[in-house]
Amino acid sequence: MEEHVGPPSHVERPQRTAALVQKLKAAGLAARCWTLPPRRARDDELVLAHTEAHVAHIDGPPKDDEWQIGDNYYTAATPLAARTAAGCTVQAVEAVCSGQMQRAFAVVRPPGHHAECARAMGFCFFNNVAVAALAARRLGMEKVLVLDWDVHHGNGIEEILYGRADIMYISLHRGNGFYPGTGDIQDVGKDEGRGFNLNIPFPRGGFNDADYIAAFDLVLEPVIRAYAPDLIIVSAGFDAVQGDPLGGMNLTPQVYGHMADRLSRLAVGSKLVLALEGGYNLRMTAECGAECVKVLLGAKPVPLDSRGAWRPARETEQLLAEVAAAQAPFWPVLEPLSTKDGFSSAWGDYILSKQAEAALQLRRSPRAKSVL
Template identity: 45%
Template sequence: MSTPHLAWYSHEICFWHDPGSGSGYVPVGPGIEPLRQFAVDPDLRRAEGLVKASGVQDRFTCVTPTPATDEDLLLVHTPEHIERVEATSAIGSGDAGVYAHVNYHSAQAARLAVGACVQAATSVLEGRFDRAYCLVRPPGHHAEPDRAMALCLYNNVAVAARAAQRHGARRVLILDWDVHHGNGIQRTFYEDPDVLYISLHQDGLFPAASGLVTETGAGAGAGSTLNVPLPAGSGHDAYLAAVDRLVEPAARAFRPDLILVAAGVDASGHDPMGRMMCTSRTFHAMTSTLCRLADELTRGRIVFAHEGGYSAWYQPTLVLGTAAAIAGLPAPQDPFLHSLDHLPGQRLQRHQDRVITHLETHHPLLSRTASDVPSAALSDAPSATPSAAPSPGGGR
């Protein structure tokens, strides 16, 4: 394909969201001294600054998003949930759900994060851009239809997928490589045959007992969820093997009209919120592969949305690696690579390979032959008519 037209979505107010002082997720209280949070969002401003300083952002058209409307949010979330987020933010602080602390700016930042993802998805469907990157906060993949959870207020990518369906996309593939399992995305689409959700995450990390290999969808959506719970300590080769042997064949069987990537960078070897070993080279390679897959399957239409990432010093380099790959540029210099790349865990280990091999042979979408895939899932042609609007909250 010709040089892709790229969009970069970000907003200053997204950097003003702050989950507040505490120790990890725990608010200040008896015996708990205030501590710098892992998820302080000025770190994301530093990431954008590095992308600008490197010249990579010059390859993108910068777009300032507008806040998501209630109509957008109600594609996934209940009215009570939206009201709770708005009310908690309005009083200046509090927990809007489960480990979902907010400040005065959080409700506006959350609407801007959703708005960026919705506008990016509709823009690539309309052909205004081929690829887009949304550097937004707060993250979204833990937010469920009826509650905020684990720093996530609204489910940015899930709302974008529903908006894409409303805009005419029949089938949407969501790949989530955040180190935690995206329970909110899974819950929203668990019975939807037109959204394939694939999650690469650390086995047993968060939420507890979520993202098991046996969770493959239900009802009409049976086979439309693919969980890849990689063992702690998985690194570069394990992630690339999962993309090559699971994500790519699943995507080709599903034939999406649009690809959305929940592009967290907290699976890095320096992240305090996980125990994986990815480097900027890993994210550059995965992003490059997904862009090539989009060129093959969706006429290039792909949107990346930032999710988790909590290493103050390494997150900027990881975001730069992702952005460079979207722009078709080589992997950037990584001053931290030497501390991770030589470790034995960067090579694919036998116990990691067992997870991938099991899914290759047992997951419904991968184990059946191409002739077994329903004809609707093999069609190349995008639908001209939007799908019917789903009820708020989807189903499980």
């Protein structure tokens, strides 16, 4: 996968996976993990999500005019790298579904969540997570949840899974025209898949841990509990972290550990697979990945900053109210939040509870005791 190398200035570069692996080794985390043998995805797996023509096109030899396919670069090493990224993600899912292990992290590239059924885009060639989710269904998982916390909406996953009820797609991303310009609140699925597509598009950059935790507390966790997935696969992009050159968000590495911890307790049997998507600040991406692996190995997530953990932005209240109203027809658990008064009351109670938690945490901190 590291042989897929483009122009020197391109942010999707081999060092993304290399830096994460090096961080896991340096922190002593890699030595505590089983290493799965990498493999390339088979044709019968790729066509679960893609057309045969698309698979053949990506497999074909690069032509002079295909050095750049849209915003993707393409080299002689790309077909094998793309097949290996998808195959390793399927391999991780197979290991968890079979009971060989409870949780897994596929450290792969090129990423996949923008790749549509018949189109490569957004640095992505094959849709690693969509292929793996469909493979999980073939392995007997009745209900699969794909949660995408990459800062960009996973238009490819949404397109491939949009009409399904057996695989639910949830995305937290930056919206309001941010690349790729998809992922609206009202995109709830079609036909029997209505209600099984849930988007939370933050309207600008700069949102932080508190905003994502509020989304989990008020909307996502109740819906996921109601869905009761047999397996959760995370499109684990880390480009919403502070300092990322593309994302413009302000999450800390620690909040990714919190999200991973919650998801590990929401899947039936704690079956959880993370697959690397975006994340272009090498150091911060590695830090985020390490926080997630600590949780996958059973550690408690690092406490979030008590000064900001209960301060979501005002726009988040409006955003989550709109999401709850759009999804309430499909998820009765959100019905109390579906009206303006109902959500306003719940939001006020939520903020007060978070203020109380933060004050208690602050009183218990060593710094506070030294000041007292």
